Amino acid sequence: MTNDWSPRIVAFFCNWCTYTAADLAGVSRLKYASNVRVIRLMCSGRVDPQFVLDALAKGADAVLIGGCHPFDCHYVEGNYKCLRRFQLLKRMVQELGIEGDRLRLEWISAAEGDKVRTVINEMSATIRRLGPLGIPAKVEEWDREMEQFAAGIEVLESQAEPCESHAGVREGANV
Amino acid sequence: MDNRDSQEIRIGFYICHCGSNIAAMVDCPAVAKAIGKLAGVVLTRDYKYMCSDPGQELIRKDIAEFKLNRVVVASCSPLLHEKTFRGAVEAGGLNPFYFHMVNIREHDAWVHTDKAEATEKACALSRAAIRRVAKHKALEVKRVSVHPDVLVVGGGIAGIHAAMTIANAGRKVYLVEREPSIGGHMAKFDKTFPTLDCAACILTPKMSEAGSHPNITLMTYSEVAKMDGYVGNYTVTIKRKPRYIKEDVCTGCQECIANCVYKEPKFRDEFNEGLGKRKPVYIPFPQATPQVVAIDSRTCLNFKGGVLTDMCKKSCVAACGEKQAIDFTQQEILQEVKVGAIIIATGFQPFDAARIPQYGYGRYPNVYTALEIERLVNASGPTSGHVIMRDGTEPKSIGIIHCVGSRDQKTNRWCSKVCCMYSLKLAHLLKEHTGAEIYNFYIDMRTPGKGYEEFYDKLLEEGVHFIRGRVGEVTDWAASPEEEGKLVVRVEDTLAGYVRRIPFDMVVLATGLEPKSDAQDVRRLFNMSCGSEGFFLERHPKLAPVSTFSDGIYIAGCCQGPRDIPDTVAQAGAAAAEVLVLVDKGYIEQEPNTAFILDEECCGCKSCIPLCPYTAITFDATRKKAVINEALCKGCGTCVAACPSGSIVQNLFEDDEIFSEIEGVLAHD
Ligand SMILES: Cc1cc2nc3c(=O)[nH]c(=O)nc-3n(C[C@H](O)[C@H](O)[C@H](O)COP(=O)(O)OP(=O)(O)OC[C@H]3O[C@@H](n4cnc5c(N)ncnc54)[C@H](O)[C@@H]3O)c2cc1C
Ligand code: FES
Numbered sequence: 001m002t003n004d005w006s007p008r009i010v011a012f013f014c015n016w017c018t019y020t021a022a023d024l025a026g027v028s029r030l031k032y033a034s035n036v037r038v039i040r041l042m043c044s045g046r047v048d049p050q051f052v053l054d055a056l057a058k059g060a061d062a063v064l065i066g067g068c069h070p071f072d073c074h075y076v077e078g079n080y081k082c083l084r085r086f087q088l089l090k091r092m093v094q095e096l097g098i099e100g101d102r103l104r105l106e107w108i109s110a111a112e113g114d115k116v117r118t119v120i121n122e123m124s125a126t127i128r129r130l131g132p133l134g135i136p137a138k139v140e141e142w143d144r145e146m147e148q149f150a151a152g153i154e155v156l157e158s159q160a161e162p163c164e165s166h167a168g169v170r171e172g173a174n175v
Numbered sequence: 176m177d178n179r180d181s182q183e184i185r186i187g188f189y190i191c192h193c194g195s196n197i198a199a200m201v202d203c204p205a206v207a208k209a210i211g212k213l214a215g216v217v218l219t220r221d222y223k224y225m226c227s228d229p230g231q232e233l234i235r236k237d238i239a240e241f242k243l244n245r246v247v248v249a250s251c252s253p254l255l256h257e258k259t260f261r262g263a264v265e266a267g268g269l270n271p272f273y274f275h276m277v278n279i280r281e282h283d284a285w286v287h288t289d290k291a292e293a294t295e296k297a298c299a300l301s302r303a304a305i306r307r308v309a310k311h312k313a314l315e316v317k318r319v320s321v322h323p324d325v326l327v328v329g330g331g332i333a334g335i336h337a338a339m340t341i342a343n344a345g346r347k348v349y350l351v352e353r354e355p356s357i358g359g360h361m362a363k364f365d366k367t368f369p370t371l372d373c374a375a376c377i378l379t380p381k382m383s384e385a386g387s388h389p390n391i392t393l394m395t396y397s398e399v400a401k402m403d404g405y406v407g408n409y410t411v412t413i414k415r416k417p418r419y420i421k422e423d424v425c426t427g428c429q430e431c432i433a434n435c436v437y438k439e440p441k442f443r444d445e446f447n448e449g450l451g452k453r454k455p456v457y458i459p460f461p462q463a464t465p466q467v468v469a470i471d472s473r474t475c476l477n478f479k480g481g482v483l484t485d486m487c488k489k490s491c492v493a494a495c496g497e498k499q500a501i502d503f504t505q506q507e508i509l510q511e512v513k514v515g516a517i518i519i520a521t522g523f524q525p526f527d528a529a530r531i532p533q534y535g536y537g538r539y540p541n542v543y544t545a546l547e548i549e550r551l552v553n554a555s556g557p558t559s560g561h562v563i564m565r566d567g568t569e570p571k572s573i574g575i576i577h578c579v580g581s582r583d584q585k586t587n588r589w590c591s592k593v594c595c596m597y598s599l600k601l602a603h604l605l606k607e608h609t610g611a612e613i614y615n616f617y618i619d620m621r622t623p624g625k626g627y628e629e630f631y632d633k634l635l636e637e638g639v640h641f642i643r644g645r646v647g648e649v650t651d652w653a654a655s656p657e658e659e660g661k662l663v664v665r666v667e668d669t670l671a672g673y674v675r676r677i678p679f680d681m682v683v684l685a686t687g688l689e690p691k692s693d694a695q696d697v698r699r700l701f702n703m704s705c706g707s708e709g710f711f712l713e714r715h716p717k718l719a720p721v722s723t724f725s726d727g728i729y730i731a732g733c734c735q736g737p738r739d740i741p742d743t744v745a746q747a748g749a750a751a752a753e754v755l756v757l758v759d760k761g762y763i764e765q766e767p768n769t770a771f772i773l774d775e776e777c778c779g780c781k782s783c784i785p786l787c788p789y790t791a792i793t794f795d796a797t798r799k800k801a802v803i804n805e806a807l808c809k810g811c812g813t814c815v816a817a818c819p820s821g822s823i824v825q826n827l828f829e830d831d832e833i834f835s836e837i838e839g840v841l842a843h844d
Contacts, residue, residue, distance in 0.1 A: 008841060010837060010840060010841065015254075017704070019254070020254065020704075023252045023281040025281070026252070026286050027281060027285070029285055030286060031287065034295075034296050035296075037299055038300075039303070039833065040253070041812065042768060042811055042828060043812060043813065046815060046816050046825070048815070048816040048830065049816075051834070054834055054837050055837050058837060058841045058842075060837075072699065072704075074724075075788055075811035078811045078812075078813045081816075081817070085816070085817075109704065110712060111706050117286075
């Protein structure tokens with residue numbers, strides 16, 4: 001890891017609190033790490049776990065989600081739903097061997113421009129310590145392995161007898 | 176209008192310098208150059224002020240000339256100018272939703288210090304927008320009708336003025352006030368600065384006019400319990416507390432009060448800040464509006480612990496006679512009203528002086544708060560305007576301490592704006608009433624306002640003393656014979672440069688203004704935000720000072736921050752004007768970011784149904800498909816994120832659009 005490596009953080013901010021807070025940070029000219037890229041959603045409840053996985057898969061080193069404080073969600077309880085999904089997602093991602101610190105969920109109200117700065121700076125420092133995640137490179141590697149694996153299977157299949165009973169089960173299965 | 180989604184994508188990219196706001200930290204031409212190389216981009220421009228007329232005109236012309244069918248503007252926050260640019264795109268003949276905005280000012284130029292990094296970030300964000308906008312679809316703005324009636328919450332001067340303005344324009348207003356009478360803090364004052372006109376003389380006519388206005392439904396002793404709906408169509412549930420009096424029957428003759436079994440007033444009189452007493456059946460003050468008495472079930476003998484026992488001999492009922500206005504069986508009722516817009520004018524609360532123990536409030540009887548003095552100098556107050564202290568004597572020397580609870584890291588950091596002026600007013604009134612020697616202890620004298628500095632000059636000539644310095648403590652510990660039995664103010668006189676001890680008979684604490692203790696509940700009820708100090712947050716400090724982040728909800732008066740009466744009234748007028756714009760137009764245009772179901776893909780699993788906070792999703796049992804009612808959907812996208820088969824789509828925030836944004840911010844090209 002070289003010194004000029006800078007982590008890439010993708011952030012999903014809800015329109016009503018956290019995005020507005022980030023605007024406030026700007027208006028207040030607070031300075032924070034420049035390696036965060038904010039994507040605006042209407043509510044933290046819109047954060048599909050796939051967005052997070054997709055960001056990591058496409059090269060993000062960490063993902064930050066920002067929503068309104070409990071009881072404050074513009075859509076009543078989108079933030080709770082986000083929290084529920086986030087807990088599951090974090091567990092799953094850790095099972096996959098990705099450090100939990102790479103995922104962060106924060107409640108930041110429209111008045112907390114300062115918290116935007118603190119959270120982003122903290123996160124930037126943490127990820128700098130953890131180093132690059134580098135999923136795209138790994139994905140390439142896995143793809144190569146899979147190809148080899150598939151090629152191996154093809155060779156095996158061409159040698160083996162076709163299995164009637166399995167094909168039958170598959171057709172009748174309820175999907 | 177060009178509404179075709181599927182044709183060759185031709186994107187125009189504009190990057191704004193915003194004077195030097197963006198250009199000083201982001202190399203705009205470099206960003207334009209980099210973006211120009213991306214697929215689909217046929218034109219890039221960097222321009223000094225995109226939001227200006229010529230800037231918008233540029234977009235309009237380019238759409239025609241270069242046959243653009245998508246537009247991206249990188250400038251300030253979309254919360255500020257998204258509407259502006261969508262308008263320009265529409266004026267150019269494109270569907271306004273073929274547009275995306277990139278925030279490179281608030282989220283980039285203003286928060287970073289390295290130009291190369293900021294420029295790279297601007298490129299990344301713009302690249303994301305270019306990828307996203309290619310996926311945009313033409314959308315239609317829906318019009319929703321606006322209910323013409325209006326709700327005003329809080330009946331202080333702000334609420335009264337706003338309600339009157341709207342009612343005079345011919346609209347129906349519900350004015351909801353928590354206390355038994357409207358009037359707010361202003362009703363407690365004797366005179367108002369700087370003109371010293373009598374508060375009652377200017378407020379009372381307004382109160383009674385509001386009370387009898389055919390377009391105003393006054394709901395006192397009431398609070399909002401619940402708010403549902405959205406801009407233009409709110410359903411508000413109002414909790415009406417029982418006052419045990421039939422409001423429409425009571426004539427305000429007050430015979431019941433005179434004949435209460437309590438011959439003498441015995442209970443703490445809230446309106447007089449506890450300096451006087453009242454009976455369980457009472458009218459808060461002579462000019463109360465409505466002129467209807469109230470029975471306090473906590474102190475009335477016919478109740479015990481708030482529960483009706485019917486044990487009193489009820490001489491009040493006898494005194495009321497045939498009118499039979501007293502009804503002990505009244506219960507709290509919930510009343511529903513439908514309104515199109517709401518003004519919140521719930522005011523402030525004075526800082527609790529006991530929080531600064533070294534000033535002795537609550538410990539020394541002759542330490543008063545400013546609001547208590549307002550009642551003491553008031554001709555209709557508990558002492559009929561005679562300044563008599565709790566020990567029964569008249570003060571010969573009075574110290575007024577400014578900024579109590581304001582401009583202090585330990586309590587409230589803000590300046591309460593009116594305390595200097597009302598302290599001057601009280602100094603004048605106290606001198607007039609008692610002839611006492613009066614000292615004002617101030618940190619800075621803040622008198623900005625029409626006629627305010629002149630008022631200060633007048634006070635200087637009246638022989639009131641001014642000492643610059645924050646008071647250290649108020650004590651009854653005498654260091655010399657002349658301090659014996661007095662309250663001694665210890666202060667560093669920062670102009671003279673030494674610490675002084677000055678003995679007084681009476682000390683007045685000019686307590687600051689702070690958010691009401693239930694401001695957070697009110698905020699949640701109406702879906703507003705609060706600033707860090709706890710006052711309600713305006714949409715924009717300069718350009719939208721009475722709007723909130725919730726459309727159709729406006730704020731006026733001290734609930735938004737400390738201010739004096741002239742500013743409060745001006746602000747209430749502004750809020751009323753905003754409301755009238757909304758209801759007179761009769762409709763609003765709704766952001767089309769609602770969700771819909773892809774019928775052929777929905778497998779009928781019902782996962783989405785319990786997730787919707789607005790019950791906008793139902794299940795069509797015959798077709799075994801979920802159905803979203805567009806009118807109820809508010810576009811949060813929670814169901815979209817949860818649908819296991821990916822068969823819910825949110826307009827403007829489609830999965831595809833967001834995936835391409837993610838790809839865009841992370842791509843290296
Ligand atoms: C000691 C003192 C002296 C002052 N003297 C002057 C002066 O001389 N000149 C001047 O210009 N200004 C003066 N001011 C400032 C002045 O009081 C304010 O500018 C003015 O009262 C603000 O009016 P408002 O309607 O915003 O708030 P308020 O007067 O506080 O009225 C708010 C109203 O809303 C009601 N309410 C609150 N919450 C709810 C709820 N949840 N539901 C229903 N109703 C609710 C309250 O009961 C109240 O009636 C003084 C202030 C103080 C403290
Ligand atoms: S709107 Fe902010 S979390 Fe729902």
